[in-house]
Amino acid sequence: MSEPLPKWIMRSYSVLWSRFNSNNFGYSDAFKILNNDNMISIILSKLRKSDWLVIQLDQKDARKRIYHLRNPEEVIRDMAVKGGSIKTK
Numbered sequence: 904m905s906e907p908l909p910k911w912i913m914r915s916y917s918v919l920w921s922r923f924n925s926n927n928f929g930y931s932d933a934f935k936i937l938n939n940d941n942m943i944s945i946i947l948s949k950l951r952k953s954d955w956l957v958i959q960l961d962q963k964d965a966r967k968r969i970y971h972l973r974n975p976e977e978v979i980r981d982m983a984v985k986g987g988s989i990k991t992k
Contacts, residue, residue, distance in 0.1 A: 905954040905973075905981040915946045916955060920972055927969050954978065 908916060915937055919928075922936050934943050947970065950956035955978055961967035 904985050905978045906952075907982070908949070908953055908955060912946060912949050912953075915940070916950060916972070916975075920975065923972060925972060925974055927971050929970065930968060933970065954981070 919933060919936060922928075923932070930943070930947070933947065934940070937943055937946070940946070947956060947958075950972075951958055955973055955975075957971045957973065959969045959971070961969055
């Protein structure tokens with residue numbers, strides 16, 4: 904079930920969304936876009952656990968992951984339908 908994001912994760916999501924929208928990207932792409940942020944693994948993990956990010960295995964190399972951001976409108980609609988609450992903090 905989709906969950907609201909903490910502000911610091913939402914900032915990173917916004918940066919990634921403005922660059923990739925709903926296009927696929929890799930870990931190194933996210934690392935570059937977020938200015939070599941050392942917290943990238945934590946950010947991606949939190950986005951996945953909160954259902955804002957979908958992760959797939961790379962067809963050519965199972966060690967690699969392909970990331971896909973969910974549309975924010977879709978996630979918010981999902982939270983509303985499933986009875987989720989939106990936190991302000």
